[in-house]
Amino acid sequence: MIKKLFPLLFLAMILAVGCNQGIKENAEEATADTVLLTVATFDTTASQYVDQPVWIDGTVFHTCKHGGKRMFLVDGNDSIMVEVTTGPDIVMFDEALVGSRVHLLGLLKEQRIDEKYLNDWEAQVNAPEENHDAGIHEGSTGHEDQPKEAKLNQINSLRNQLSESGKDHLSFYSIEAISFEVIQVDDEEIVIEEE
Amino acid sequence: MKTKTLRRWNNALHRDIGYLAFGMTIIYALSGIILNHFKAGDFQHPDYRKQYGEFRVQPPTGGVADKTYALSVLNQVNEADEYKSLVTGKGYVQIFFTNGSVYMDLATGKAQLEKKTPRYLLKEFNLLHYNNIKNWFTWFSDLYAVALILLAFTGLFILRGRNGILGRGAWLTAAGILIPAIIILIYA
Numbered sequence: 391m392i393k394k395l396f397p398l399l400f401l402a403m404i405l406a407v408g409c410n411q412g413i414k415e416n417a418e419e420a421t422a423d424t425v426l427l428t429v430a431t432f433d434t435t436a437s438q439y440v441d442q443p444v445w446i447d448g449t450v451f452h453t454c455k456h457g458g459k460r461m462f463l464v465d466g467n468d469s470i471m472v473e474v475t476t477g478p479d480i481v482m483f484d485e486a487l488v489g490s491r492v493h494l495l496g497l498l499k500e501q502r503i504d505e506k507y508l509n510d511w512e513a514q515v516n517a518p519e520e521n522h523d524a525g526i527h528e529g530s531t532g533h534e535d536q537p538k539e540a541k542l543n544q545i546n547s548l549r550n551q552l553s554e555s556g557k558d559h560l561s562f563y564s565i566e567a568i569s570f571e572v573i574q575v576d577d578e579e580i581v582i583e584e585e
Numbered sequence: 586m587k588t589k590t591l592r593r594w595n596n597a598l599h600r601d602i603g604y605l606a607f608g609m610t611i612i613y614a615l616s617g618i619i620l621n622h623f624k625a626g627d628f629q630h631p632d633y634r635k636q637y638g639e640f641r642v643q644p645p646t647g648g649v650a651d652k653t654y655a656l657s658v659l660n661q662v663n664e665a666d667e668y669k670s671l672v673t674g675k676g677y678v679q680i681f682f683t684n685g686s687v688y689m690d691l692a693t694g695k696a697q698l699e700k701k702t703p704r705y706l707l708k709e710f711n712l713l714h715y716n717n718i719k720n721w722f723t724w725f726s727d728l729y730a731v732a733l734i735l736l737a738f739t740g741l742f743i744l745r746g747r748n749g750i751l752g753r754g755a756w757l758t759a760a761g762i763l764i765p766a767i768i769i770l771i772y773a
Contacts, residue, residue, distance in 0.1 A: 449670050455623075455630045457715035468674040481717040485633050485701065489669035489681020575670065 420445065420495050427498075429465035432472050436563035439498045446494050446565060447573070448472060450487045458482030460564075463492070473564035475499075480567050490572045496565035504559040505552065508545055515541045592742060599739035602732050609729045616710035632708040633701040638662075644694045650678040658687055662698055 426445040427435055448463025451471060461483040462471040474496060476482060515538055536544075552560050616631075623631040642661060645654045650673060659665040659682055667683035680687045685700040716722060741750045741758065748754060 449672060451672055455632075457711075457717055458632075459717070464672050466672065468672055476717070478719070482712060482715075485630060486703070489686060491670060 424495070429463055429470055429472050432563070433470060436498060437500070437561065440500045440563075442498055443495060443568065444498050444565065446472065446496070447491065448494070449491050450483070450489065453483040453485050453488055455485070458484060461487065463494075473562075475564055475566050477566045477568050479569065483567075487572070491575045492570045493573050494565065494567055494570035496567040496570075499564050499566050501562045501564065502559040503548060503552070503562065505549075508549055508552070512542065512545050515545070592745070595739050595742045599736060599743060602736050602739070606729060606732045606736060609726075610733075612710045612713055613729075615707060616714040619704070619707055619711060620714060630701070631704075631711050633703055636700045636702075638698040638700075640696050640698065642689065642694050642696050644691055645678075648691050650680075650689075650691065655680040658689065658696065662687065 420443055424443050424445055425439060426447070427439070429446065429448045432446070446463065448465050451462045451464040451468065453461040458476070459482065460473055460475045462473055464471055474483070474494065477496065548560065619628065619631050622628050629635045640661060642658050645651075650671060652668075652671065655671045655678070656665045656668055658680055659668055664682040664685070664687075669681040669683060671678055671680045673679075676691055678689050678691060680689070684702065685698065687696050687698050689696040712718070713722070713726075716726060741754065744750075744754065746752065750758065
């Protein structure tokens with residue numbers, strides 16, 4: 391009997407997973423000291439909170455269509471985008487989130503790009519089957535369908551930035567999501583809270 | 586006698602694994618078709634069907650778009666009630682509504698409408714195919730893959746005689762191996 395019902399039970403299970411994905415409201419890893427970052431100041435403040443939980447509010451501008459493993463937050467304009475990746479408790483960022491305002495808790499991560507990383511990435515881009523997870527994701531529209539030439543240009547541009555910086559690496563910051571909730575915004579006058 | 590018992594076990598195993606693997610096979614096969622065409626560039630998104638359209642609007646006064654302006658744009662496509670937000674960029678504004686967005690060139694007033702409809706059920710199947718759940722699902726899908734291997738091997742020995750693996754079955758099995766082998770030799 392169980393064997394006969396297995397396909398139905400399994401289908402019910404995956405539907406339940408599908409319906410519950412994404413939006414979670416728990417904030418168990420946040421404390422009263424957890425800082426609220428803003429998209430506008432993210433680039434200048436992120437380095438102070440590496441590997442620490444942070445809150446951030448922003449509008450979802452883009453979600454990755456290759457499995458929804460990352461999304462990008464903006465705040466009114468596209469000049470600064472904050473990359474957010476799925477954490478262990480979030481299976482994906484649904485495309486339906488695009489355009490929604492979210493209040494998100496996550497761990498701030500640093501990705502260091504050095505000469506070796508760029509060489510490996512270049513080899514990956516030149517390989518017949520490219521790994522989509524490799525490289526820096528910018529979040530601009532169409533970046534996932536970047537042709538090989540554009541990716542190689544991006545690598546060369548990063549090489550130039552690296553040599554101009556005088557350091558042995560460049561740092562890129564992102565947030566690994568722990569939980570988030572969609573918040574309602576009554577009008578476009580979004581108040582950005584300073585730290 | 587011993588061969589007969591082995592074949593009986595083989596067939597029973599094939600039958601029961603076949604029943605168990607049915608659900609996952611359908612899930613992987615259907616989402617496989619979707620992801621295959623997504624990868625080939627036939628679909629813009631694996632989870633959503635997208636439709637596009639173009640229209641023209643009066644650019645905003647002073648070139649600055651606000652919510653009132655965004656609502657007037659959405660009103661032209663009957664989506665004003667579904668407004669979510671707007672994001673501005675260099676020379677453009679993107680207005681989001683529940684099931685899509687309008688990308689508008691602020692200088693020319695040329696607007697591109699994108700409407701999306703979820704591929705219900707297939708969307709959930711894709712979630713499994715991409716292994717977004719990770720952890721325990723990785724092991725579960727590995728188990729399913731082992732079940733498929735067992736199905737393939739036990740399937741070879743179901744029939745005896747001229748339609749079995751020593752007859753017609755041998756030719757068909759060889760063809761099934763040769764076709765991907767040739768493709769790999771050409772493209773890999």
